Amino acid sequence: MRTSRRALLATVPVVAIASACGSSSTQEPAAAPSSSGSAGASAFPVTVEHALGKTTVEAAPQRIVCLGWGSQDVLWALGLQPVGIPEVTWGGLEDGTLPWWAGHFDKATTTFLPAPSSQEIPFEQIAALAPDLVLAVNSGITAQDYSKLEAIAPTVGYPKGPWLTTWQESATMIGQAVGKSAEAEELVADTEDDLANRAAATPSLEGKTFTYVYATSTGMSAYLPGDARVDLMRSLGMVDAPGIESLAKANPEEFYVEIAKERVRDIDSQVLVGYGEITRDQLRADPVYATMPAVAADAVAYLDDKLLVTATSATVLSVPWLLDRLVPMLDAAAQKAPTL
Numbered sequence: 001m002r003t004s005r006r007a008l009l010a011t012v013p014v015v016a017i018a019s020a021c022g023s024s025s026t027q028e029p030a031a032a033p034s035s036s037g038s039a040g041a042s043a044f045p046v047t048v049e050h051a052l053g054k055t056t057v058e059a060a061p062q063r064i065v066c067l068g069w070g071s072q073d074v075l076w077a078l079g080l081q082p083v084g085i086p087e088v089t090w091g092g093l094e095d096g097t098l099p100w101w102a103g104h105f106d107k108a109t110t111t112f113l114p115a116p117s118s119q120e121i122p123f124e125q126i127a128a129l130a131p132d133l134v135l136a137v138n139s140g141i142t143a144q145d146y147s148k149l150e151a152i153a154p155t156v157g158y159p160k161g162p163w164l165t166t167w168q169e170s171a172t173m174i175g176q177a178v179g180k181s182a183e184a185e186e187l188v189a190d191t192e193d194d195l196a197n198r199a200a201a202t203p204s205l206e207g208k209t210f211t212y213v214y215a216t217s218t219g220m221s222a223y224l225p226g227d228a229r230v231d232l233m234r235s236l237g238m239v240d241a242p243g244i245e246s247l248a249k250a251n252p253e254e255f256y257v258e259i260a261k262e263r264v265r266d267i268d269s270q271v272l273v274g275y276g277e278i279t280r281d282q283l284r285a286d287p288v289y290a291t292m293p294a295v296a297a298d299a300v301a302y303l304d305d306k307l308l309v310t311a312t313s314a315t316v317l318s319v320p321w322l323l324d325r326l327v328p329m330l331d332a333a334a335q336k337a338p339t340l
Contacts (some may be wrong), residue, residue: 007138009088018197020336022103026190028292029083030203032258034280035235042181043179043180043181044057044060045057046176046177048156048173048176048177049154050173050239051157051158052054052155052158053150053162054140055154055155055156055157055177057272059131059133059176060179062132063083063129063130064082064132064133064134065126065131065134065135065195066085066086067086067116067121067135067136067141067149068138068163069138069315070170070172070313070314070315071086071135071136071137071138071162071170071315072086072110073100073101073316073318074170074174074175074316075178076101076189076219077171078175078178078183078282081109083109083110083129084111084112084113084125085110085111085113086113087112087114087115088115089117090115090306090310091307091309091310092118092307098264098318099307100315100321109240113125113126117316121141121149121154123149125182126152132153133156134152134153134156135155135177136155136157137157137159137165137169137170137173138158138165138170139155139157139158139162140163141157141162147316156177156298159173162209163200163218163222163255166231167191167314167319168192168314169183169234170178171188172185174267175187188316191247191320194319194323195235195236196235197269198327199235199236202236202237202327202330205237205238205330205331206237206238207238207239208237208270208271208334208337209240209241209269209271209272209340210241210272210273211241211243211244211267211272211274211294212233212273212274213273213276214274215274215275215276215277215283216277216278217282218257219259219260219261219264219275219288220258221256221257221259222244222256223255224247224251225240225243225244226255229314230244231314232312232322233273233330238330240273241268241270243267243268247267263291264279264288264289264292268292268293268339268340269293269294270294270299270339271301272292272300272332273298273303273333274303274309275302280304283300283302284300289331293338293340294337296338297337298336299334299337301332303329305325308326311325311326
């Protein structure tokens with residue numbers, strides 16, 4: 001059960017809690033290539049190093065399959081069209097897509113695979129798509145999964161560990177694999193500039209301690225530095241709560257730690273950010289959670305909209321969409337932040 005909860009919390013976390021298992025499309029793979037504006041032949045071959053090995057891409061890939069979280073966003077931003085991507089079965093739109101996919105996703109050429117939270121890799125479905133590259137740079141694939149995928153097509157895994165890939169690393173690694181490193185670096189720079197500009201325009205966030213949580217009636221899961229959600233808050237000028245710093249040192253290979261309800265004061269912060277099985281009103285009405293300074297002061301940015309939760313697992317496409325909606329919420333919470 002630990003592995004299942006870990007994988008589900010990692011990508012679109014409430015997918016995990018809701019136990020949402022997506023259905024996959026059975027449409028035939030598109031006959032057309034996946035790439036428009038593919039890199040010149042001079043960019044290849046390229047070799048990408050990752051935690052599961054080294055992957056050499058001999059020529060500009062034309063049929064790319066994405067596994068895990070967010071790789072398709074990078075491809076679209078680079079002007080490429082994948083042939084297979086994970087369906088969004090929690091925290092997305094009714095058609096299995098996301099708002100920031102508008103103008104990018106083409107159902108005529110892209111087949112849905114099982115959702116990122118699925119514990120089963122659809123090897124046969126992937127093979128049927130005849131890929132020449134598989135991207136699993138932010139995923140939970142195992143070494144055994146990787147070997148099976150490599151037998152189908154060159155596969156790029158994650159740089160450090162399962163579900164611990166930053167949006168910057170995703171963009172950089174994918175750009176390298178498809179022969180568009182310079183364009184990927186520009187995407188990263190533009191997105192980081194956007195974050196810096198938003199932070200500068202919202203001085204209330206600077207230096208405020210925060211904790212990012214998944215809340216239930218019986219306890220919380222606190223996300224740690226290295227998780228995309230936490231790193232996004234830090235990019236806006238906020239800083240880790242002391243309790244989170246301690247948990248990160250004690251759990252260097254984890255991206256979240258479960259906190260028993262009676263220990264939630266261990267993760268006190270000026271601003272509480274998160275979502276959960278309970279509502280914002282239930283959080284504030286709970287006599288234990290109400291003892292947390294941020295909750296008592298209503299310095300809470302609570303993501304009741306599932307689309308916002310999904311977007312906080314950042315990509316180069318989701319970040320601008322998210323910031324338009326999240327920064328005002330964080331600003332409102334920071335204005336009420338208590339002094340600790």
